[in-house]
Amino acid sequence: MSDLLEIFLTAGFWAATIRIACPLILGTIGELICERAGVLNLGIEGIMTIGAMSGWMWVYQGGDLWTGLMFAAFIGALFGILHSMFTVHLGLSQHVSGIGITMLASSLSFFVFRMMLPSSTTPPKIVPFKPINIPGLSDMPFLGEAIFSHTPMTYFSFAVVPVVIYVLYRTPVGLAVRMSGENPMAVEAxxxxxLTIRTAAVATGSAFMAVGGAYLTMSAFDAFYFGMINGRGWICVALVIFASWRPGKALLGALLFAGLDAMQVRAQQFAGGFIPYQFFLMLPYVLSIAAMIVMARRARYPKALLIPFRRGERI
Amino acid sequence: MRLEPRESVSFWLVLFAPIGAIGVALVLTSGLILWTGESIIEAYVSLLKGAFGSRFALAETLTRATPLMLTGLAAAVAFRARFWNIGAEGQLYCGALAATYLGTGLVTLHPAIMVPLLFIGGALAGGMALLLPVYLKSKLSVDEVVTTLLLNFVILLFVNYLLEGPWRDPMSMGWPQAASIIDEGVLPRIMEKSRLHLGFIIGIISAVLVWVVMRFTVWGYEIRAVGHNPSAATFAGISVNLTVLRVALISGGLAGFAGVTEVAGLKGYLTLDLSPGFGYAGIAVAMLANLHPLGVIASAIFLAGIYVGADSMSRAVNIPNYIADVMVAVSVLAVLVSLMLSQYRVRFR
Known part of the structure; x- marks a missing residue:
């Protein structure tokens, strides 16, 4: 037990928590924007994959890191627009279309990766975002290592949350987005x-998802490999439910989740002898299910989620 | 742009809409072939030859179609009732676990009893994997999409643990694989000099049975009613929760069947790469068939053809075989749109 407590006292644990949280924050915020506008986006897993691939590929082909991120966001938005063509404009099942988008985006990522790098046994690498030490703050004894020496992209991921909260709750655009998810008739009135609001929301949300994927290849690691996203997208969908569609709670949920994941890796070192490692790896998925169970009774989902809007038709 | 429901939808439109959509999908993916610099015609011809060009190729395609048919049926039944079971991959492995548990020496019976026992065990295990998602959906209205998806990862890790730990075959030279199914439990081959096994026939029988149940029985009627309009179904005295439970057990059971056919029919023992995503591909199979159980037979063979054909195409011409997944994904999306357009007319004004 004291081993477990010691984990919390290392700065490395907190730094890892923050690193693991970033793709989850971006993915969850992206999914949340889509769902607040009334569109479930199960394309998230594929969009994160293609975001990870395209951002990485941009840099590998000689591009700059920040434009690479923008490229990943652009590709993500394209898939978001495709998803909204199917679900918003044609009114197809959001579940089925989302799964189709995931299949398309991930298979395209693998195909394009193999096409551009046909014979690579060891995954080629790029120079990812470097940690920057914030002058003054990063010299602090514990917090310096834990909080103030991360990559710029990490700070960006955290900065996204207040901006999204502001836009969603304090601007007319945010009001229109939330209203589209609750009562589209009132928006139309x-x-x-x-349709425009929903399309824009899904495109924006998907861009965030893609950047979340790109975090993995451009900040957390330096290479792209297949099976990289490994269910992170689905975990984000669960986190949106856990957060009851609130961006602030989504941030907390992602951090809590990342903390448990970081602990799981460290707990393997002293408990790995008597508990097989597969059970530690199961934890993120089991915890996501548990999180949904805990929050299920209190969840207040957007009223118009999953319901296509057709002008002049009664709901 | 405006969508108007068509007043009458002809049977031929519904039948040919998916076929036309697949044509469109193949045209779209030929853009990628163009990028590889290979000839489009040559690529498609080598794909077709690899899938159906010889007796051996055809047998391989039908062998690959066997699990796809079963996972496709699993998705089709569940989606009909709007129960979004995305967990066929995990349920397939549950079926495979049950077959391994029962079939590697626990009991030794005559093949005529042993083989059905494996299938019953596999179906039960597959169905049981859905009990938690069904319970959470019915009691707490927790979305089953996410729970079934996440359980896939949990189940796969559990299989990983068993294969590296207690179930590892001591004779396997360190590979993570389980002991072989005893001879009495192995599904007989149904075609000489090929890997095609009894599972294919079981897949076809399952499809016909599912069609009969869905079309001609009260259960099937209730399943369709719940899928169309749950509140109207409740008003008519149908228990939605009970129907969803039934659907889940049938769906999980069919996916469990797929695990049994792969372990006892194709491989002979359980490995971690038993299924290269058959559970997920089953969703595509069901969508291409417009959730029709008999259509699943055709679409499973079509999809298996793409996968097997793309493997041989990537050996013949220089195109990565991931193109198969792209083709399948584009086909699914195109078929979705085409089926929608067969119900609605698009008016521009």
């Missing part, structure tokens, strides 16, 4: 086009 205000003379705002629901």
């Amino acid at each position: 205000q003379g705002i086009n629901v």
Whole structure:
């Protein structure tokens, strides 16, 4: 037990928690924006994969890191627009279309990767984002290592949350997005086009997901390999439910989740002898299910989630 | 742009819409072939030859179609009731676990009893894997998409643990694989000099049975009713929760069957790469068939053809075999749109 407590006292644990949380924060915020507008986006797993591949590939082909991120976001938004063509404009099942998008995006990522790098046994590497030490703060004894010496992308991931909260709750655009997810008729009555709002929200959300994927290849690691996302997208979908569709709670959920994941890796070192490692690896998935169970009763989902809007048709 | 429901939808439109959509999908993916610099015609011809060009190729395709048919049926039944079971991959492995547990020496019976026993065990295990998601959906309205998806990862890690730990075959030279199924439990081959086994026939029988149940029985009616409109079904006195439970057990059972056919029919023992995503591909199979159980037979063979053909195409011409997954994904999306357009007319004004 004291081993377990000691984990919390190492700065490395907190630094790892923050690193693991970033793709989850971006993915969860992205999914949350889509769902607040009334569109479930199960394309998330594939969009994170293609974000990871395209951002990495941009840099590998000689591009700059920040434009690489923008490229990943652009590709993510394209898949978001495709998803909204199917679900928002044609009113197809959001479940089925989302799974189709995941299949398409991940298979395209693998195909393009193999096409551009046909014979690579060892995965080629790029120079990822470097940790920057924030002057003054990074010299602090414990917090310096834990919080103030991360890559710029890490700070970016955390900065996204307050911005999204502000836009979603304090601007007319945010109001229109939330209203599209609750009562699209009322949006239409205000003379705002629901279909446009939803399309824009899904495109924006998907761009965040793609950047979340790109975090893995451009900040956390330096290479792209197949099976990299490994269910992180699905965990984000569970985290949105856990957060009851609130961006602030989504941040907390992602951090809590990342903390447990970071602990799991460290706990393997002293408990690995009598508990097989596979059970530690199961923890993230089991915890996601548990999180949904805990929050299920209190979850207040957007009223118009999953319901396609057709102008002039009664719901 | 405006969508208007068609007043009458002809049977031929519904039948040919998916076929036309697959044509469109193949045209779209030929853009990728163009990028590889190979000839499109040559690529598709070598794909077709690899899938159906010889007796051996055809047998390979049908062998690959066997698990796809079963996981496709699993998805089709569940999606009909709007129960989004995305966990066929995990349920397949549960079926394979049950077959391994029962079939590697626990009991030795005559093949005529042994083989059905394996299938019953596999179906039960597959169905049981869905009990938790069904319970959570019915009692706490927790979305089953996420729970079934996440359970896939949990089950796969559990299989990994068994194969590296207690179930590892001591004769396997260190490979993570379980002991072989005893001879009495192995599914007989149904075609000489090929790997095609009894599982294929079981897949076809399952499809016909599922069709009969869905089309002609009260259960099937209730399943379809719950899928169309749960509140109307409740009003008509149908228990939605009970129907969903039934659907889940049938769906999980079919996916469990797929695990049994792969362990006892194809491989002979359980490994970690038993299924290269058959559970997920089953969703594509079901979508291409418009969730029709008999259509699943055709679409499973079509998909298996793409996978087997793409493998041989990537050996013949220089195209990565991931193109198969792209083709399948584009086909699924195109078929979705085409089926929608067969129900609605698009008006521009």
